[in-house]
Amino acid sequence: xxxxxxxxxxxxxxxxxxxxxxxxxxxxxxxxxxxxxxxxxxxxxxxxxxxxxxxxxxxxxxxxxxxxxxxxxxxxxxxxxxxxxxxxxxxxxxxxxxxxxxxxxxxxxxxxxxxxxxxxxxxxxxxxxxxxxxxxxxxxxxxxxxxxxxxxxxxxxxxxxxxxxxxxxxxxxxxxxxx
Amino acid sequence: xxxxxxxxxxxxxxxxxxxxxxxxxxxxxxxxxxxxxxxxxxxxxxxxxxxxxxxxxxxxxxxxxxxxxxxxxxxxxxxxxxxxxxxxxxxxxxxxxxxxxxxxxxxxxxxxxxxxxxxxxxxxxxxxxxxxxxxxxxxxxxxxxxxxxxxxxxxxxxxxxxxxxxxxxxxxxxxxxxxxxxxxxxxxxxxxxxxxxxxxxxxxxxxxxxxxxxxxxxxxxxxxxxxxxxxxxxxxxxxxxxxxxxxxxxxxxxxxxxxxxxxxxxx
Numbered sequence: 001x002x003x004x005x006x007x008x009x010x011x012x013x014x015x016x017x018x019x020x021x022x023x024x025x026x027x028x029x030x031x032x033x034x035x036x037x038x039x040x041x042x043x044x045x046x047x048x049x050x051x052x053x054x055x056x057x058x059x060x061x062x063x064x065x066x067x068x069x070x071x072x073x074x075x076x077x078x079x080x081x082x083x084x085x086x087x088x089x090x091x092x093x094x095x096x097x098x099x100x101x102x103x104x105x106x107x108x109x110x111x112x113x114x115x116x117x118x119x120x121x122x123x124x125x126x127x128x129x130x131x132x133x134x135x136x137x138x139x140x141x142x143x144x145x146x147x148x149x150x151x152x153x154x155x156x157x158x159x160x161x162x163x164x165x166x167x168x169x170x171x172x173x174x175x176x177x178x179x
Numbered sequence: 180x181x182x183x184x185x186x187x188x189x190x191x192x193x194x195x196x197x198x199x200x201x202x203x204x205x206x207x208x209x210x211x212x213x214x215x216x217x218x219x220x221x222x223x224x225x226x227x228x229x230x231x232x233x234x235x236x237x238x239x240x241x242x243x244x245x246x247x248x249x250x251x252x253x254x255x256x257x258x259x260x261x262x263x264x265x266x267x268x269x270x271x272x273x274x275x276x277x278x279x280x281x282x283x284x285x286x287x288x289x290x291x292x293x294x295x296x297x298x299x300x301x302x303x304x305x306x307x308x309x310x311x312x313x314x315x316x317x318x319x320x321x322x323x324x325x326x327x328x329x330x331x332x333x334x335x336x337x338x339x340x341x342x343x344x345x346x347x348x349x350x351x352x353x354x355x356x357x358x359x360x361x362x363x364x365x366x367x368x369x370x371x372x373x374x375x376x377x378x379x380x381x382x383x384x385x386x387x388x389x390x391x392x393x394x395x396x397x398x399x400x401x402x403x404x405x406x407x408x409x410x411x412x413x414x415x416x417x418x419x420x421x422x423x424x425x426x427x428x429x430x431x432x433x434x435x436x437x438x439x440x441x442x443x444x445x446x
Contacts, residue, residue, distance in 0.1 A: 026206075029195065049196040050260055051346065062233070062262040068195045069263070070188060073208055118258070139345035140257020 011075035015040075016084025017169060024071045031055045033071035034081060042082035042113050046142075053141035056114035057081050058170055063121035065140075080170050082113035085120070095166055096120060099158035100151070107145035114141050119155050124167055128159055187320055189229045190263035192256065193272040214322055215265075219244060222328050224286075228267025228321040232279070233258075235266060244328040247354045250337040251282035257346045267321045270303065273378070275310045280379040281354040281371035282337060286326035294318040300325070307378045330358045330367055336437035338430050349374055351423065353430050355438040363394040363439075372406070375427060376413045384409060394439050403431035 008023040015038070024033055031048070034040040034057070046052035048067045055066040058080035085094045093101070096119050106112050115138065122129055122137040129137065134155045143151060185207040188194055198204065214227035219240035226235070235241050235252035242249045255261050255269070255278045269279045270290065280303070288303040292315060303324070306314050315321065329335070336355045341347025352373030358366045368389040373379040385406055392398050407424045417423075 048199070050192055050256070053257065053259060056259055059262075063259050064263050065192075065259045068191045068260075070191060070195065070206060070208070073188075073191075073210065076211075121258075136345065137258055140259045 009072045009075075011072055013074045013076065014078045016080055017088075024074075026070075026072055028071040029067050030057070030069035030071045030074055030079075031066035033074075034066060037071070040081055040083055044110055044113055046110070051140075051142070052111075052114075053118065054111050054114045056117040056141060058117060058121060061121070061124060061171055063118045063140075080117070080120075082116060084169075085116060095161035095163075096123075096154075096158045099154045099161055103150050103154035103157055105147060105150040105154035107143070107147045111141060111143045111145075115143070115151055119158060120167065120170055122155070123159070123162055124171055127162070129155070131156070184317070189265045189268055190231065190260075192260050192264040193268055193274075209320065210265075214267075216323075217241065219328075224326050224328060225291075226266055226324045226326065228270075228323055229265050230267075232256075232261035232264050232266065232269075235279075236261065245282070245286055245326055246329060246335050247282040247285050247337045247356060248279060248326070250335075251279045251339075251352075251354070254278055254337075254339050260346075266324060270306070270324070271313055271315060271321050273307050273309075273311050273313045275378060276349040276352065276374045277379060278339065278349055278352065278373070280307070281352050281373045283324060283326060284371040284379060284381050285354050285356050285369045286329065289325045290321055291323045291325065292316075292319045293322045294320070298322070304381060310377055329356060333358045333367075334438040334440050336434040338434050338437075340426065340430060351375060351426060351430060352379070353434045355434040357389075357435070357438040359394060359439060365389050365392055365394060370406075372427075375406075375410045375423075382406060382409060389435075394441075399432055399435045399439075402435060403428040406431045 006025045008025055011024050012021045031043060031045055034043050043057055043066055044054040046054035050065045050068045056063050057066045060078050086097060096116050100106050100112060118138055118141050126133060131152060134152050184205060186204045187209045188206045189210040210229055215229040216227040217230055217238050217240060218225045224240060224244050232252040232255045236249060255264060266279055269277045283303055289300050290303055290306050291300050308314055333356045338353045339349050340351040341349055354371045356369045360366055368386045370382045370385050372382060385402055388405060389402055407427045410427055
């Protein structure tokens with residue numbers, strides 16, 4: 001996709017609560033920029049056409065596929081990836097991650113970052129989702145190990161563990177830099 | 180999105196996958212230029228082209244005045260796709276199976292196109308020329324869509340046939356809005372279909388057949404069969420006809436019954 005004469009554009013954005021100012025190759029998707037430009041490889045690369053959901057991140061508080069966002073579009077945006085989910089410097093996991101482990105919802109683990117990000121977005125809208133709401137929210141996240149029942153169980157368990165403060169940092173309409 | 184020096188990009192949910200198979204294009208981000216509004220006016224609702232499906236699906240005025248559009252936008256792709264994908268993109272991409280287009284056609288949608296020189300308005304039905312081709316000019320941007328508010332009180336049905344329950348590409352889409360009086364006589368009917376004809380379209384011949392008639396199961400059976408005949412007349416006999424014909428008859432019957440408020444009929 002890119003070549004050695006790749007044009008770049010500057011962008012200001014927040015990623016996992018930290019302000020960045022970076023030059024972004026114009027032809028890169030956000031997924032590629034996260035992984036290759038910043039080294040944030042927690043966001044996985046699967047189908048790259050928006051069907052599998054392994055690249056799900058939070059874009060201004062909403063779950064989106066990073067493979068469908070052109071990287072320069074993050075100028076002014078507030079992005080959260082799996083790397084920012086666990087509390088900083090506390091040496092512990094986020095309750096959603098804890099629930100995934102306790103329910104054996106992580107098989108090969110490739111879909112897990114996306115599943116966790118979509119689950120955060122779900123809880124930001126609905127603290128007590130029923131099974132139908134969980135399934136509908138996670139419909140865009142595929143698990144090729146087909147461990148769906150454990151994943152749904154994990155989301156159910158996470159709903160009982162989660163406190164208001166566990167979601168606060170993701171909820172950000174205040175965008176960084178210019179808008 | 181096919182011609183011109185710059186391709187406008189908003190959500191990118193159709194455009195970015197398409198770019199994997201084509202020459203790199205210059206893109207112009209239109210997701211933050213203030214055309215994601217929803218304005219409810221006297222008898223119309225104007226929707227900015229960059230309004231996302233999630234936005235349409237959660238908006239109360241859409242739910243109240245354009246119920247079929249509210250339902251259609253909630254069935255597009257996955258949650259992630261709905262959070263980025265826009266109604267304008269769904270129209271301009273002009274896929275025969277675009278989820279929102281049959282719903283928009285029910286409400287006599289008009290598209291507002293702007294260029295640096297002028298602004299023009301054209302009906303959505305005329306705007307979509309053939310699969311993946313619209314009447315948009317290289318220097319034009321789809322600005323907004325203006326919909327007539329639903330007849331009140333209308334019964335409505337939106338059916339999307341897919342190969343699975345979620346994140347599916349529509350194999351057939353039916354949108355029906357009916358108004359009946361106290362004697363079960365149909366006062367007005369709007370019917371639109373996707374993936375039946377080459378482009379999503381209103382089925383005026385079917386609407387005309389229904390208006391003024393008393394609702395009976397025989398009427399709806401005749402109507403469903405007429406829909407299938409019209410499909411074959413327009414699209415010809417194809418490899419898929421032996422499947423699509425009985426499915427269209429069944430779904431049209433179900434949609435008409437649902438819009439007429441008749442419950443418990445299983446086809």
